Amino acid sequence: MCEKILFGTMPDGEPVYLCRLDNRRGTRAEILSLGGIIRGIWTVDRNGNTADVVLGQDNLQAYLENPSCSGAVIGRVANRISGGRFTLSDREYRLEQNDRGNCLHSGSGNYAARNFKVEESGEDEVVLSLRDAGKDGFPGEAAVTVRYQLTEDHTLRVAYRADVSEATPVNLTNHCYFNLGGHGRPETGDHTVMIRADYYTAADENCIPTGEILQVEGTPLDLRQARPLGEAIEELSESRWDYGGFDHNYVIAGRGFRLAAAAWDPGSGRKLEVYTDAPGMQFYTANHLNGVSKNKEGASYPKHCAYCFETQNFPDAVNIGHFPNPIVMEGGSMVTLTEFRFSVAD
Template sequence: MDIYSLPDYRNFEHKINGKKTHLFILKNRTGMQVAFTDYGARIVSVLVPDKAGNLRDVVLGFNSIHEYLQANEQYHGATIGRFANRIANGRFHLDDKEYTLQQNNGPNCLHGGPSGFHAKVWDRRTSFKKKIDFCYVSPDGEEGFPGNLKVTVSYELTDDNEIVIKYKAETDKKTVINLTNHAYFNLDGEGQGDVLSHILHLPSSHFLPIDENQIPLDSEASVYGTAFDFRSPKKISQDIDNDEVQLKHGNGYDHTFVNRQPISQVAASAYSPNSGIRLQVFTTEPGIQLYTGNFLSRKDTGKSGRQYSSRSAFCFETQHYPDSPNHPQFPSTVLEPGQVFESETIYKFSLVK
């Protein structure tokens, strides 16, 4: 088995547009270690103990800032904004005014545009042994979005092997916001092949069907009788290659599952029988985007020196629904001046023996 370690912090000392980048490490009493960088306020590594007591890095990523800048996949571990997921045709209306965004995913605006939050160097406001805050001010008009938006993303590592992520944002002009983290997980360890044998459980009774451009249709659909029924735990491989039009639209799973669980209850979980590592997700968000790394294409070589191929990781992206500004029946993503946007997601790791 691979011996996993954290990247060298010296490889993260760099300058992007005049701002310095760094690597930060949090550790807890159980031996779990998590590394972050202020480039994209992103998770770089998550080392957790497996059933044999060895540490495995369960998040895909790279060993240096240079590799992140050159990567084909730009979103590894990053904070995504202003608007996570897709906005159809790069357009939305707010108070009868149309806003035009860059189309960086076919006709869609994806993850806030090509220079979204994932591509920014965030400020670090406070740092403790188990907590770090990243801050960014997105100016009015950046990537086409209205309002000066002040954003804080706080990461805390608890002694219960939880990564607690708290988002906070305020604006001086009416705007839309949808934030998430885009960590790619492989509970067998980064670079350890595909995740098709991972067992997933999502209690969601409904998901959002999408069109051929991966934009949600107007209403939720029942998971009953479809490949999207994870109410009983099952392997990712069980139905992913079924002949269902929704799987063809996403080239696998790349869909939002409706979350009606309070944050005190598990909204999604994954388990690797090989490593014994389990990931549980708790969130205040109304949706979880399950993405099975369908578009990873061996163009990037990760921390272990292995290429990232299709379905070599999965994502649980807690967020509001895609294209919400163009679907008034969806939970609102509008943020008004004087309001405070707050959201919380917990990634909890444990062992199943």
Template sequence: MIKLIDANNFSKDFEKQGIQLFTLKNKNGIVSQITNYGGRVVNLFVPDKNGVFEDVVLGYDSAKDYLEKPDHFFGAIIGRYGNRIANGKFGIDNNEFLLEKNEEENQLHGGEKGFHAVVWQAKQISESVLELTHFSKHLDQGFPGNLEVKVEYTLTDENELQIKYFAVSDAKTVINLTNHSYFNLSGNFNKSIENHLFQIKADYYLPVNDKMVPVGILENVANSPFDFRKLKTLKQALNKQHKQIDLGSGFDHNFVLDDVNTGFVAKVIDENSGRSLEVFTTEPGIQFYSGNHLNNLEGKNDVLYQKRAAFCLETQHFPNSPNQTNFPSTLLLSGEKYFSRTIYKFSVYK
């Protein structure tokens, strides 16, 4: 049953900016509500094999909750740099830039006041399209360059949530934008996602150190829990002993995508509900996070989110790329146009 959140729950001023809630719909009845606070996907109602619509993303019921409750980046646009930058610093042309650190010695997801924690300017283009824009000043969270960013959410009639990212800077900088939605295809957030089937088209993943930062090498997934080249349940993967799994109490790793020319990079299926999610992207990597640190968080409709209540598939360039010359570059030149596209496509598995 589709029970939308009252837009008044998101009518709130924050740092002299007005927070709002917007509703997108397609012709097939799929509905998503998105707030301009952090550009967050608040809910997303998609049908199961019996045509029953349920919300499949974690989040909160109000702007107040997003501002005051523990922030796990639910549904947010992440920037300027998605994932971790080691020791909160990097260099461009022999100039060192010191970043705001918000995870011990690292910067995570753009810093404490990254794009997830600002109010975006919003314009609803149509019933199915929302445009968000933000101006990030030079040295915002430590990053160089005045950066103009635009993100376009589209709910297509092919049952896709399509996200397009655009940006331009007036100075050399680094950029790595992504979306941090947490999915549970069962539509029941009391259920674990351990029985979901996962496929990730990657022969390699990036091993991490004890700070969850890639050590700089590519590791073959063969004969390891990281081999998702064929569909298997999360439970099957977690049952294999591996020191990398122990580091993060589950998966929190970037996978090196085989071939993004076709766009298709991952698939998840919940057999009970019949819901299927396919991921398409222009990015070279995808961060698979298995909800390791959810712990008694009171979310929408007073549901307590527990460990493994949801998963994230964050399409992106590799973590800590500005400090790893062998990783694909995230450098954006002055005046150069940044573009990235990701599609989350929903269907019924039969």
């Protein structure tokens, strides 16, 4: 079932809608037209109790003022572009340098604060669209659609498509913050995390890839076997790989649509599996949160209270020739799919 509700009004008077998907089997998702934000996902625990496992805000104004892109679709190019510039067809393009001299998540032109159009909604899905005119420095236009589908087996399927008018880099993802114990719980240290990756893209102190693709074996980044997140973060903090927690791009093993990562909360029994056809995934442990502001339902969100599985192309791929090619040619399309599969495991 899909329900469309007015959530608020943009400063220019444009309505923002909340689209509620409910599989009537214990799982519900709320999607905002603003930023294509996943505002909440309610799913059951081992005792049949339901909780919202996604960090978020109560109202539109809070989202407009929120700098963390929480739950939003990120584009035109997610993650970092070194120096805020790239060259395409012998022309240099300059972007906003909003992160230590680099461009992060396409700067202020990213989709988190853009209001998508609700194109259609079916029994179990909603489709949002956005026309990106390239005002953030990227060439040409991109017609973006994102389809959210909630299945009977408790899977939120997110399908992205971008049709471009000129050759341009495209890298779309979602910046959803998960806490399987419930969004208001302050701790995730006992949650176990597994990432199916033998390699990661090495980066400098500003999270800019060096171009090296290195093995995780023998490093704190090795999450091939599920381990408690708190233990992993503590080991990471004593190493040269630390960014205040995890903020690393993993090279997901295999090709095609496959399992990329999994998380499990021993307290509730909730389990999340992430499937994708993307080559990489940025694993981020909410290192910037400080617990000061009040959020959805009055909750405080301290550091490391959640984690993100950002399925994506590699960071700065537009400037590193041996990374997967992010360029979509004139008149072409970029299509990618990610699934968040929820279950209960003892």
